[in-house]
Amino acid sequence: MKLTHIIPLLSLATAVYAAPQTFDFKDPKGVNNAVFKLDAPLESINGSANGISGTVSFDPENPAATTGKIVVSVESLTVPNPMQNGHMHSDKWLDAAKYPEITFEAKSLANVKTEGDVTTADVSGTFTLHGVTKDVTVPVKFTYLKDKLGARVPKMNGDLLVIRTNFTINREDFDINKGQYEDKVSPTIDLSLSIAGASPK
């Protein structure tokens, strides 16, 4: 076989078997965030967290094979009222000292649809909060930004992966004051995650 035949074959093989890229979600710009909302009859609580880390393995040629783990530091959860902040981190609620992390580990994807750089899918995995792990399936939007890392972090080349998801959990499923304070602290918590990960070249 001539060399001129081998090179295109090698290129094809590389394209077909391209290794998935690993995206690191520890954001040096501190933009990555998770927002939480609790709407109880007597009180509405809105807050956010920016202590986000983790890695996701994403192959733009095969998004269905995506796996990864995102970690949110409980200490980074913030609400605008200092007293509520203290209560939220205390052992009466999230117990940040004993359970310092909230994690989501993606294991499989279903209903994967890709249009251009955007992939949507239902991601199934395990969600761990307050030491309790539950299986969940959440709708996720992945946006693959090829060669955009340099636009965000000067003097670096690589790709970005933006992940967005909105879903609801019930604090009672995670043993957080089950059946208590429901008029002031809603049992259902709306979560919204907007994060960008980098894969330097």
Place this chain on the structure above:
Amino acid sequence: MKRILQLLAVLVLLAAGATWLVTGANRGWTKTSVMVKTLDPVTGIDGISYEKKFLPGVDFLGAAFLGAGALGVASLFFRRKNKPQTTN
């Protein structure tokens, strides 16, 4: 003294009510910071930071009502000054 305490009670109520209204009539608890969103142009993500800002809530109003009430009650312990009667 009675009059001064009553005036102070009214002033506390008016000042607290005006502060609460001017700062946006927040019907939640008092906040010492507010959420500020900044768009990251590359990723389109709204970055969230907190700016220090005092935003009085219903607990602030409650404290003002209690304070004004305490001043009003305290004023009851003072007698109105009687003007000396003059006889011709």
